[in-house]
Amino acid sequence: MSPITPAAEKERTFRAVYALAHRDLERFVRRRVGPDAVDDVLADTFLVVWRRLRDVPTTPEDARAWTFAVARNVLLTQRRGDDRRHALGVRLAAQPPSEEDEAVEAVEADAIARRVDLGRAWIFLSDVHQEALGLTVFEGLDAVRAAAVLGISPVAYRLRLTRARRALRLHLDHQPQRPRTRAAAPDRSTR
Amino acid sequence: MNRTRQIETALRTMDAAPDRHPTSNARIDVLLERVVVAGTAEDRAPAPPTTAAFAHRGPKPRAARLLLLTGGLVAATTAGLLLIPSMLGVEESAYASWTAVPEALPAQERPEAAEDCRSAQLATPGGDAHPQLDDATVAIAERRGAWITVVLAGADGFSATCTADASAPFGDGWIGSAGIPTDWELLGPRELLVSSLGVAHSSGPLSMAEGYAGPDVTGMTYDSAEHGTVVATVSGGHFAFWMPGDELDDDLVFTTGVPVDVTYNDGSTDSVNLRF
Numbered sequence: 001m002s003p004i005t006p007a008a009e010k011e012r013t014f015r016a017v018y019a020l021a022h023r024d025l026e027r028f029v030r031r032r033v034g035p036d037a038v039d040d041v042l043a044d045t046f047l048v049v050w051r052r053l054r055d056v057p058t059t060p061e062d063a064r065a066w067t068f069a070v071a072r073n074v075l076l077t078q079r080r081g082d083d084r085r086h087a088l089g090v091r092l093a094a095q096p097p098s099e100e101d102e103a104v105e106a107v108e109a110d111a112i113a114r115r116v117d118l119g120r121a122w123i124f125l126s127d128v129h130q131e132a133l134g135l136t137v138f139e140g141l142d143a144v145r146a147a148a149v150l151g152i153s154p155v156a157y158r159l160r161l162t163r164a165r166r167a168l169r170l171h172l173d174h175q176p177q178r179p180r181t182r183a184a185a186p187d188r189s190t191r
Numbered sequence: 192m193n194r195t196r197q198i199e200t201a202l203r204t205m206d207a208a209p210d211r212h213p214t215s216n217a218r219i220d221v222l223l224e225r226v227v228v229a230g231t232a233e234d235r236a237p238a239p240p241t242t243a244a245f246a247h248r249g250p251k252p253r254a255a256r257l258l259l260l261t262g263g264l265v266a267a268t269t270a271g272l273l274l275i276p277s278m279l280g281v282e283e284s285a286y287a288s289w290t291a292v293p294e295a296l297p298a299q300e301r302p303e304a305a306e307d308c309r310s311a312q313l314a315t316p317g318g319d320a321h322p323q324l325d326d327a328t329v330a331i332a333e334r335r336g337a338w339i340t341v342v343l344a345g346a347d348g349f350s351a352t353c354t355a356d357a358s359a360p361f362g363d364g365w366i367g368s369a370g371i372p373t374d375w376e377l378l379g380p381r382e383l384l385v386s387s388l389g390v391a392h393s394s395g396p397l398s399m400a401e402g403y404a405g406p407d408v409t410g411m412t413y414d415s416a417e418h419g420t421v422v423a424t425v426s427g428g429h430f431a432f433w434m435p436g437d438e439l440d441d442d443l444v445f446t447t448g449v450p451v452d453v454t455y456n457d458g459s460t461d462s463v464n465l466r467f
Contacts, residue, residue, distance in 0.1 A: 052440075133199075169194065
């Protein structure tokens with residue numbers, strides 16, 4: 001058996017990292033850009049991964065977060081010049097889940113109304129707050145890994161997350177009342 | 192369930208990328224092969240630069256960014272900066288002689304180094320678009336092992352940079368740039384203006400920072416994770432340092448910037464982030 005060349009070893013390692021990271025990374029990107037841009041962003045991101053293969057963390061969870069950080073930097077770098085920002089906003093689903101979805105067979109009209117409220121409140125969040133919440137809520141990262149994605153300390157991330165949650169609650173609580181479709185107890189908790 | 196959890200549970204039902212609709216395996220495989228082909232090609236042969244963007248912002252002058260090349264000429268998109276063909280087929284071992292602390296090129300060697308740089312720039316397609324090269328004088332001439340860096344300075348902010356392996360004929364492979372930053376103006380005494388900041392991906396990555404320095408700036412160092420303290424040459428209103436590796440990558444350049452320690456003529460120091 002002929003020895004494995006460095007190039008072949010690199011390719012093998014990359015394919016393993018790709019297999020590990022691709023699905024979650026695609027979801028990360030799809031939450032932050034329109035569907036037409038996803039493939040190009042993923043290609044650019046994985047090319048950076050290829051170049052920096054020796055920097056990929058060895059544990060799967062750390063490697064996952066590391067690829068998110070690379071994708072984030074790819075996206076921020078693409079937004080240079082006047083439009084350059086320092087945080088990535090997170091998109092929400094435009095439509096509620098389809099009626100065929102088992103999970104929503106029993107969705108009530110009130111729940112749909114709450115989701116609309118939540119969607120509106122989310123829009124009022126800053127990119128910084130959307131980003132902080134998104135890493136916890138959608139990517140499921142703990143504070144240490146979320147902080148690593150953003151390049152800040154875990155303490156700074158926890159503070160940012162706390163403020164983001166507070167901001168979201170404030171926006172939710174200051175929306176106009178809408179008529180309910182059924183006679184039900186008010187869904188606002190007492191503060 | 193407390194309110195935060197309720198809200199976040201509801202948010203998860205609004206995920207823009209639910210896992211209910213996974214991407215097809217065919218599409219996943221196509222992307223994988225696309226990246227493997229591109230990455231392998233990049234490793235095997237000199238590759239064109241990944242970007243050639245030049246950032247200019249606000250009233251303050253901002254120079255175009257040099258994307259250190261691995262081969263082929265890239266025309267500047269703004270500000271008349273010309274990017275020069277670079278080190279073709281350079282192996283990482285070529286950087287083995289590199290030193291973190293530069294030596295000033297001896298006085299008797301400077302004219303020849305300057306002429307070599309000038310000739311190489313003029314010989315590059317589009318190089319004759321810079322008549323300022325004829326009258327440009329040597330602002331920086333340093334040696335790091337076998338490598339020489341020359342910065343020529345001309346009128347109205349013109350500058351031309353060449354970095355070459357002096358152990359081989361100059362024309363065999365070198366990197367550099369030439370031009371004038373958009374809206375260039377004289378710097379304040381302690382100001383810095385970046386003209387080149389980034390990484391070239393050849394068979395050996397190389398990171399460079401180069402630009403203009405106000406008259407009170409006398410020294411600059413960069414604390415490299417890989418190489419320790421890298422000392423810049425500060426001379427003639429310019430600064431320059433470079434090192435093997437890809438430490439000054441986009442992640443750094445376009446986020447926090449490149450942190451350097453700057454020394455001034457009154458002995459004071461300051462930490463500054465180099466960025467466009």
